[in-house]
Amino acid sequence: MLFSRKPVAMPTPDTALKGRAQPLPTAATHFVNGRDLMADVPVGFERAVFGLGCFWGAERKFWQQDGIWLTRVGYAGGITPNPTYEEVCSGQTGHTEVVDVIFDPKQVSFEALMKLFLESHNPTQGMRQGNDIGTQYRSAVYTTSDAQAQTANRMIATYEASLAKAGHKDPITTEVAPLDTIYFAEDYHQQYLAKNPAGYCGIGGTGVSCPIGLPV
Numbered sequence: 001m002l003f004s005r006k007p008v009a010m011p012t013p014d015t016a017l018k019g020r021a022q023p024l025p026t027a028a029t030h031f032v033n034g035r036d037l038m039a040d041v042p043v044g045f046e047r048a049v050f051g052l053g054c055f056w057g058a059e060r061k062f063w064q065q066d067g068i069w070l071t072r073v074g075y076a077g078g079i080t081p082n083p084t085y086e087e088v089c090s091g092q093t094g095h096t097e098v099v100d101v102i103f104d105p106k107q108v109s110f111e112a113l114m115k116l117f118l119e120s121h122n123p124t125q126g127m128r129q130g131n132d133i134g135t136q137y138r139s140a141v142y143t144t145s146d147a148q149a150q151t152a153n154r155m156i157a158t159y160e161a162s163l164a165k166a167g168h169k170d171p172i173t174t175e176v177a178p179l180d181t182i183y184f185a186e187d188y189h190q191q192y193l194a195k196n197p198a199g200y201c202g203i204g205g206t207g208v209s210c211p212i213g214l215p216v
Contacts, residue, residue, distance in 0.1 A: 007091035008127035010135055011079060017092045019080035026072075026184045031191035032063055035070050038184075039102075045069055047102050048110060048148055049076055049179050051140035052121035053129030055097035056192040057201030061120050062101050063191070067108025071191075072100045074184040076142050077175065082183050088136050096138045096175075100182055110148050111212050114155045117141065118210045120203055123156070124163065124170040132202050139172075142179035152176045159210045166208045 011017075027037050041047050052058045055073040063071045075088050078095030088095045101113065121129055123139040143149040153176055160172045184190075193199050 008133065008135060011092050011094050013079055015092070016079040016094055017083065017087050017090070019087070019093070020082045023082050023183065024084060024186055027187045027190040030070060030072070032194050033070070037070070037072050037190060039070060041102050042069065044104070044106075045102055046105050046110065046148075047100065047144050047179075048113060049098050049100050049142035049144075049182060050113070050117045051076070051096040051098040051138060051142075051175075052117055052123075052203065053097070053137050053139075054132055054200065054202040055099055055185070055189065056199060057203035058097070058120070059099045059191065060193045060201070061116060061203065062099050062113070063194075065108060065113070065116060067104045067106075068101060069104055070102040072184055073189050073192075074098055074100060074182045075136075076179070076182040077140055077177065085186055085189065089134065091135050095136060095183070096140050097136050098140065098142065098182065100184075110151055111155065114141070114152055115210045115212050118155065118159045119205045119208075122204070122206050123159070123172045123174045124168060126173045130202055130204060139174040141174060141176045142182070143176065144179050149176060149178070155210065155212070159208075162208050162211060163206060166206075168206060168208070
């Protein structure tokens with residue numbers, strides 16, 4: 001993706017870019033399933049937000065999963081309001097690239113999505129994923145309920161133990177926090193790899209399986 005090497009220290013409110021008051025225009029519909037991209041969460045469904053590196057490949061991981069009603073990509077966890085992609089890539093907004101996932105818990109559990117998240121990237125790398133370096137590539141889970149937060153923290157601890165057993169020495173650096181504000185990315189980023197099947201995908205896991213439903 002654009003600007004593969006950027007600052008790896010988070011900006012402060014004083015040093016972050018100022019952004020803008022109005023949201024950036026984005027796509028009207030999901031390129032894969034045709035749903036309203038800005039749809040609200042249907043009754044009985046849930047929402048969770050995951051950052052696991054370049055959001056082009058990350059989004060495809062989730063829209064291919066059974067039980068997913070809608071995916072959309074954006075920027076979360078930062079300071080600058082309504083940032084552009086170029087601003088996020090500068091490292092001066094504090095945001096990470098994320099996938100906003102709306103799912104039917106009767107078909108797929110949050111635990112299953114956490115397993116997919118943990119196994120689809122390397123959550124020990126801090127402000128990077130592979131060759132993509134910068135604050136916008138950090139690992140993150142932004143939760144929408146206390147139950148999600150508890151599950152995320154439990155599964156991260158379990159997976160960290162699995163990684164250590166497999167010989168990975170570094171601790172997991174995934175940020176877990178309640179979802180505050182997500183700013184949706186520009187039109188061309190939405191479902192990017194469906195529009196560009198040969199496009200860049202920097203997503204890759206550790207090869208270690210994440211146990212599901214088990215304590216540490």
